Amino acid sequence: MCSVMTAEAVEHYDRIDILVNNVGVRPTAFFLEMDISSRWQRMLDVNLNGAMCGCCAVIPHMLEIGRGKIVNIASVAGILAFTKRSAYVASKGAIIGLTKALAFELSRDQIWVNAVAPGTTVTPMNAPYFADPAMLELLDFEMPIGRFGQPNEITSAVLLLASDEADFVCGETLVVDGGWTTGKGF
Amino acid sequence: MMRFSGKIAVVTGAAVGLGHPISGQFAAEGDVVVAADVMAEGARETASAIVAAGERALAVQADVWPWTDVQRHDRRGC
Numbered sequence: 481m482c483s484v485m486t487a488e489a490v491e492h493y494d495r496i497d498i499l500v501n502n503v504g505v506r507p508t509a510f511f512l513e514m515d516i517s518s519r520w521q522r523m524l525d526v527n528l529n530g531a532m533c534g535c536c537a538v539i540p541h542m543l544e545i546g547r548g549k550i551v552n553i554a555s556v557a558g559i560l561a562f563t564k565r566s567a568y569v570a571s572k573g574a575i576i577g578l579t580k581a582l583a584f585e586l587s588r589d590q591i592w593v594n595a596v597a598p599g600t601t602v603t604p605m606n607a608p609y610f611a612d613p614a615m616l617e618l619l620d621f622e623m624p625i626g627r628f629g630q631p632n633e634i635t636s637a638v639l640l641l642a643s644d645e646a647d648f649v650c651g652e653t654l655v656v657d658g659g660w661t662t663g664k665g666f
Numbered sequence: 667m668m669r670f671s672g673k674i675a676v677v678t679g680a681a682v683g684l685g686h687p688i689s690g691q692f693a694a695e696g697d698v699v700v701a702a703d704v705m706a707e708g709a710r711e712t713a714s715a716i717v718a719a720g721e722r723a724l725a726v727q728a729d730v731w732p733w734t735d736v737q738r739h740d741r742r743g744c
Contacts, residue, residue, distance in 0.1 A: 482728060482730055485676060485678070486676065493698055493700075493724075496674050497673035498670075498674070498692070499676045500677045500685075500688055500692075502677055502683075504679060525731045529730075530731045534678055534730055604682060605683050634684055635688050639669065639670075645669070
């Protein structure tokens with residue numbers, strides 16, 4: 481439970497300054513073949529409600545110290561649709577909306593809520609993409625910068641939004657995708 | 667660059683994927699990382715790697731979503 485997470489953090493360190501809502505899952509299925517009661521529900525529970533729950537758990541501690549930074553991990557799938565990923569797309573789009581909504585309500589309390597939307601990054605979750613030559617060719621064709629992202633390139637965006645340097649950035653989703661969502665390659 | 671210097675950062679899904687490098691980078695810039703994941707062993711591995719690098723981290727096993735967590739969600743917490 482999120483309350484366990486924050487209780488342990490506060491017990492050990494007395495405060496929480498930053499929350500990164502990173503947890504997410506991405507099973508794939510065509511919408512009409514999806515088991516709504518389990519798969520869809522599980523996806524929304526982890527990807528959207530998990531972030532909401534994390535916020536619920538940390539915000540009181542941030543209010544107590546008068547300042548806090550929350551960074552949600554969205555996805556380019558919150559901006560564009562991808563086949564067999566309806567629940568993922570819905571959950572990440574919702575994360576972008578949640579980020580704006582919480583920023584709107586909490587910025588005056590000195591709680592910053594922003595998001596990072598990673599593009600195709602070399603992580604274990606994306607390993608199947610890199611093992612598929614056809615997928616690689618397609619990704620490369622659509623990728624203005626001509627390469628995939630490295631984890632540290634996503635991390636640096638997260639750290640920027642969590643830092644004091646981004647104090648005038650509220651409710652923003654920073655797309656870090658090598659230009660992938662800027663246009664189509666034909 | 668040490669942008670954080672002793673701040674406490676909670677990272678969910680810290681065991682795998684982006685959670686691991688995000689945790690490591692916060693620690694490298696001076697944060698104390700609370701590495702949370704439903705996979706206890708993975709959370710411990712992320713925290714151990716940070717501690718081995720001479721930084722501070724705590725592993726916590728936590729599932730981000732049981733409804734029971736948000737029966738009360740107000741300014742006092744859930």
